Amino acid sequence: MNLTLKIWRQKNASDKGKMVDYKVDDISPDMSFLEMLDVLNEQLINKDDAPIAFDHDCREGICGMCSLYINGEAHGPDRGVTTCQLHMRMFNDGDTIYIEPFRASAFPVVKDLIVDRSSFDRIQHAGGFISVNTSGNTIDANAIPIEKHDADTAFEAATCIGCGACVASCKNSSAMLFVGAKVSQFALLPQGKVEATDRVLNMVKQMDEEGFGNCTNTGACEVECPKGISLENIARMNREYLKASLKG
């Protein structure tokens, strides 16, 4: 199929940037969206133009590196997939496709479609861990039984890939689904309860300092999340935060 692409081009962080039109022909419906961009880049290189910079790595939907706001949605129109798993059969011959970077003040654009998501890392530095050293002398893994339901719910929260689609989709650029998932994972496990108070206070503080917006419960994050992380995690974080605030 033949497509018209409207792609955000921005030389570097300080450049103003603009949308630029491109045409690609003979796109196979079996291609992934990123393979379609590979084709465009090969064209651009052969014409001595600068290829489009975009983040990608594992190309199997787990590393969380790929981003892209495609036709007004994070990771494009399909559900439960990252951009690298989005296939061209979701589009029709002759379509015009808008491709933009994830937008948020806390995700500044580095170049073209690449954004800097290190704000996510800094939130994790503030408390996304359990303080246990690698001594090899921790207690036996089976010493603390954990209810299967809690273990499974913690796992579901932990499947977040940190891609930032929640922030990109949120009209407020809120990071609460991302932070809520991590807070939930540890809040549901006995190992995590020891530091629960400090964890949630510190992580939320860092989240606010990074300039993410406030959650207004639109639920867009949950719909666009490639891993289906539930809004329940935000509610749980709210509870944890209230508990911690009253306590501390």
Added chain:
Amino acid sequence: MALDSKIPEGPIADKWTNYKNHIDLVNPANKRNIDVIVVGTGLAGGSAAATLAELGYNVKAFCFQDSPRRAHSIAAQGGINAAKNYQGDGDSTYRLFYDTVKGGDYRSREANVYRLAEVSANIIDQCVAQGVPFAREYGGLLDNRSFGGVLVSRTFYAAGQTGQQLLLGAYSAMNRQIGRGKIKMYNRHEMLDVVKVDGKARGIITRNLITGEIERHSAHAVVLGTGGYGNVFFLSTNAMGSNVTAGWKAHKRGAYFANPCYTQIHPTCIPVSGDHQSKLTLMSESLRNDGRIWVPKHMKDVEAIKAGTLKPKDLAEADRDYYLERRYPAFGNLVPRDVASRAAKERCDAGYGVNATGEAVFLDFASAIQRYGKEQAHVKGLDENNADLVKKLGQDVVKNKYGNLFQMYEKIVDQDPYETPMMIYPAVHYTMGGVWVDYNLMTTVPGLYCIGEANFSDHGANRLGASALMQGLADGYFVLPYTIGDYLSDDIRTGPIATDSKEFEDAEKEVRERLEFFVNNNGSHSVDHFHKKLGKIMWNKVGMSRNIKGLTEAISEIKALREEFWKEVKVPGTNEEYNEELAKAGRVADFLELGELFAKDALNREESCGGHFREDSVELDGEQKGEAKRDDENFAYVSAWEYKGEPSDAVLHKEELEFKDIELKQRSYK
């Protein structure tokens, strides 16, 4: 230089304990004065960086991705082995050790493997303490599954995302140290050289991938946890950015490169759909527990299926060739990865491949759906003869077990695997070879360590399922932090390493010259053009089955391609900006050298072992006719190659492997 593997004396079960009791330690006050560089933040690098920082060293960690959490360990699906014996099914350290050595086709180092099995149980304790949400049973205890043709259930897992959960565990341990200031994290930095001062590794040269800035970083020791080199095949299940550059630069600075030809080709991957394909997707080996692999018996049916006039599910049982069940009645569809992959290639080479490219076989769940459906109908007291009901119940069971894989398959291939058999084909997945290390995980360059998939040590010629995660974390959490202390104890009075020495200056200059060459070359073809060509040579001539003619051709073709690359490669843009093409050019340049050494190593090893299959080394008669033939008399050694300029000049050093605790046997799956 003669190879010294530095294996401690004593009985195998006591080696590691004795070793730890007698090494030199660095006292906590002195650790504050010692810097360690860790390159790579996957399971091995991430866990090492966190542990070294906990111990008190000043760690500088580097990754080329935008966050340490994105290292490709994250994509591991199945699980992690540990000799916990929670199931009471007779597992033990010895048994895990034995299975790993045997699975590796007796080409790994006994002492290292035993140590790996020994610390495996600690890994699970550590990860649970960190909050890794492993799968649990209803009683609240950890669940296990069985994996890859061993006789016990020792694999711990977190659905199909075990690698992700373990990596996030290591990442969280790193985060704690980054928050404390003990790890200085450098994201989007690529290591482009190792710097040696007075014969010891004392630092690295990196390029900031955002700004293009070339930086010098010094330390008292350098650790590489930079993963495997499967991308030398262009198409593999590795991440797009996975590369050999760190290991290859170390090789050029004096680190021997061991067994480059040992590559694992995983049988259950989604087939290539066309030339546009950028990477391959793996589906967990666990699918073979219930799926039956087949191709049509008759060529007319193959053609009808390809033409779309015959639906695979309509082909009569009698006209199907379940070739694994036919050839290996004892193990059937559950033969090890290397055997299953070669059998698929054999059928496809004979023309029985079932898709347009002729490189696919069927993985069929219809009989599993029937079997489970009947079982469920029986359990629920429903009509076992109601075909629709049985199918529905069976599909539910299959969905519970493999739902996420089926969904992934459907998204990529656009076919419903509940209704029509899946198509699969083998793909490059893991490289057992890597930088040679001794028992301390130190390379032949003093102070330069190599851990995880990047080294060669534990998996011999073939890796068992769920052992990669085990090795990465064992190296990073429990082995390297001890062994590196023994080395660093000599450095407590050294003080900070200066970066203005001539060695750093020279290394930086070399790096700069190479980058400038690329951006000024103005050739006629993109980097990918050469990478794809290299991949084709590797896959066709150094792939699943190798022969002297193909390997010899590959060596000269790769050499010629390399020369063409240096003349004709085209890299747009400049060095002083984010420039992915430039980063790729450097990586492909190294692959073009490694590829030749890879083929040379395969040519040298005139035996079939594990993932390395030589057509001229097969059993000629008897029950095993046509199967791989190992040659223990002449090839029970590790090939460690020393860099001498061109790959063709590389010098072979042999580390003879001694098997004192395990008897060498032929692997038989008949």
Added chain:
Amino acid sequence: MSGILNSSIGRKVAMALSAFFLMIFLLQHFAINILSVFSPDTFNEVSHFMGTFWVIQYVLQPVLIFGVVFHFVMGFILELKNTKSRQVSYAKNNGGANSSWMSRNMIWSGLAILAFIGLHFYDFWFPEINTKFIVGDMSGLIDPNTADSGFRYFEELQHKFHSHVRTIIYVIAFIFLALHLLHGFNSAFQSVGANNKYTKGLQGFGKVYAILIPLGFIFIAVFHHLKHVLS
């Protein structure tokens, strides 16, 4: 505890708590107003009680005003901060694909309600305050000098709905109120951390509340208007 109102979660909880208060108030307001349809006398008596009982006038009324002002001010503050969190907007954004119109436009439905409250105060509250505290007439009678002239509340209510325009404005305002509540009701529960096995049921109840209450107010307005037009 200090600084909780400076945190994103603290603020959203505060929004939710003020919302709960306003939703309860709304229910009570509706319960009294609907009396005007069935029994003008009861309506008058209850109105007089509400208008003169000191707990209501001097304790609950200020709290209510504070609640309303707080909800609006905080809503604006959050909106401003949220707008700042994305300085470059998308060239193409398909919000409808992942969220409801109501959830994305709370600020607009809120502003419409604010404008309505202005009108509502002009219609009822300012005259009421004027009569009671400026003029000093606490009798609640149509003619304070005639003891049997009857309570004025029902009269005033009816009178306001004589106008077509005013009735239409009230109806439109209540539609905005419904839109605001359709997201706001359940959003408030989510904000205070209530997301559990009861959530599904509560969502259904929230929808019923968000539609029935404004519909009831519309009914009252239209009822009085039609009564006047047809009589």
